[in-house]
Amino acid sequence: MxxxxxxxxxxxxxxxxxxxxxxxxxxxxxxxxxxxxxxxxxxxxxxxxxxxxxxxxxxxxxxxxxxxxxxxxxxxxxxxxxxxxxxxxxxxxxxxxxxxxxSGRTARGDLTRQFTIPTSDGSFELSIHEPALTGDDLGLKTWAASYLLAKRLHLFHLTTQGQHNKPRVLELGSGTGLVGLAMAGLGADVVLTDLPSIYANLARNAEANASVLEQNGGTIRTGVLDWNYPRSCTLIPKSVIDTNSDGEVLSEKFPLILAADSLYSPDHPRMLVDSIVAWLSEDGSARVIVEFPYRDAYLPEIANFRQRMTVAGLQILDQGEEKGYDDWGDASKDDDGLVTCWWSCWGREVPEQNP
Structure with missing residues (x-):
């Protein structure tokens, strides 16, 4: 070159x-x-x-x-x-x-990224819009942990081609929606949720990728779920941006919950685990899959999350680490934003069998 x-x-x-x-x-x-x-x-x-x-x-x-x-x-x-x-x-x-x-991501205006998501026998593309970053709305940006988890989902074999009963999935703290959209692209029925301030862009990305998801046999619904009120979730009708509009109150629980890069406050481990407990089905095969970056400032939050999940009766079934990039700083530096992320799959404790 x-x-x-x-x-x-x-x-x-x-x-x-x-x-x-x-x-x-x-x-x-x-x-x-x-x-x-x-x-x-x-x-x-x-x-x-x-x-x-x-x-x-x-x-x-x-x-x-x-x-x-x-x-x-x-x-x-x-x-x-x-x-x-x-x-x-x-x-x-x-x-x-x-x-x-x-000058880094904070200086950019609106942008749209194309993400390639692998499947068991190929791949598909998702188009993700990110508004200009203002204030503390970090959910308007796609983070490395989200892309890494989106690319890893097919390795869990959660869906099969031609599956009659599609997996029902809830994503907590969806942000730009990449992880949940990737899950829908693998053929699942997914509900994306986040705060009202994030919702408009989340709904926009769901609509922009609707045809791809439909071709792959998946569906998407979007709603508002504030972790301060973990048991309350309202699904907003399509093409409606006003989160104060009347919507469907969600009542179903889910056999699979996803979350990525959602621990950046001392309160978040408690809030996230409370939300997981509120929405995870009681089925023995229920799973929670998360991915978080190892950022020095928030390592205590990861430890707190793990402890609270264990107290909630969930245990790690599989876990690992991988590396990715966050484009937060100087775009001219090749190693800028390199982060190590921890992914884990959780399930309910299996009682020990008596000999």
């Missing part, structure tokens, strides 16, 4: 054409990461679970040294040799966007 230096790009002192500048700015685009990468270890076990960021076009790579300064020079230049004022505005706008892309 060829690599260009900033000095190989059109220099403003030469008064390059507007077309040349716009083409260069397009070349400098840092695309939203797809995270699709098959490492040697992933290739060996067939899971395709390790990921990396894919932030730059494949045909030509630009040496990042000096790119920020180059973009800043365009934004601050009057571009007097270009007569069309609208074109100049577009150049300044594109240069500003390229700068924001290099």
């Amino acid at each position: 060829s690599q260009l230096s900033v000095l190989d790009l059109p220099q403003l002192y030469t008064k390059p054409s507007a077309e040349a500048i716009l083409e260069t700015l397009a070349l400098l685009t840092s695309a939203p990461p797809s995270w699709d990468y098959e490492s040697d270890s992933a290739a060996n076990d067939g899971s395709n679970l390790y990921t990396r960021k894919d932030n730059e076009p494949r045909a030509v790579r630009i040496d990042p040294e000096g790119v920020t300064r180059y973009l800043t020079s365009i934004v601050s230049n009057s571009l007097r040799w270009i007569q069309d004022e609208e074109v100049k505005e577009e150049i300044w706008n594109q240069a500003s966007l390229r700068l924001s892309e290099r």
